[in-house]
Amino acid sequence: MTALRSTPSLGPLLARGALLSPFKRPRPGAAFAGDRLVVPELRVDVDRLSCYERVCGFATGGDGLPITYPHVLGFPLAMRIMSGRDFPLPLLGLVHTSIDITRRRALASTDAYELSVHVAELAPHRRGTQASVVTELRARPGGAVVWESTSTYLARHRTGTSAGPREPAPEPTPEREPLPVLDEWRLGGDVGRRYGAVSGDRNPIHLHPLTARLFGFPRAIAHGMWTVARCLAAHGTPPAVHAHADFRAPVLLPGTVAFASDGERFELRGTGRAGRVHVSGRVDPLTDPGGPPAQEPSSFS
Structure with a gap:
């Protein structure tokens, strides 16, 4: 675990990831035993939060954090990990494919939180390799997790399975009526x-x-x-x-x-x-x- 005093700036991390990407050649079976990055006491910038709420359509003026805002807080830590030399997947071309979010209670914007990010695993995918990035927000340093998310990112590359036996066609799923x-x-x-x-x-x-x-x-x-x-x-x-x-x-x-x-x-x-x-x-x-x-x-x- 590495403790940071604050979240890093995204610009230099994105630039570093872009510069290192051409030198990374993802392959099947890639592994990563990366560090867990932690900001032990994080305070929310309420002015930045208010701007975020307006851009994304959330109600402004309340005391609670929007459900997606902790992802913004943790994203620089995720980029620090994924732009590093030891992360085997190139940052350029990495596709965010899904996110799961669990919020266990309302989160006051005036509270202090402990923020942590780590890569839980690299897993094979039919189109390449998938990374699962876990972000956690704790009520106070050392407290219970009050918000957590898992983001999946896909790096496309040859998997070496094209010459294998053909998989049976999946069973057709019943069509749902379009959502209103x-x-x-x-x-x-x-x-x-x-x-x-x-x-x-x-x-x-x-x-x-x-x-x-x-x-x-x-x-x-x-x-x-x-x-x-x-x-x-x-x-x-x-x-x-x-x-x-x-x-x-x-x-x-x-x-x-x-x-x-x-x-x-x-x-x-x-x-x-x-x-x-x-x-x-x-x-x-x-x-x-x-x-x-x-x-x-x-x-x-």
């Missing part, structure tokens, strides 16, 4: 810049069409965690809750998207009945804040 559309959002071309300013994540794919084209996107794309935050802000969450989201397709900026929900599941998709699904997820209240969620989340990927 509750709202449509017109997203401006500056969404990525606005979210980058409040989160510190100024990845060039989110900032401008010209920089996004360098990485193969026709236009800038919205941050995945902005799309989840915006959906959960619209959906609403109880104080003790478990939320799961799958990132399925990028949201191009500017653009128009539809928010759909049935009260438990939610989606962000293109407009029209056959619109492409960008994010799908589920929200379940915790009946026992100290135990597992009331209902296991469904994965739509």
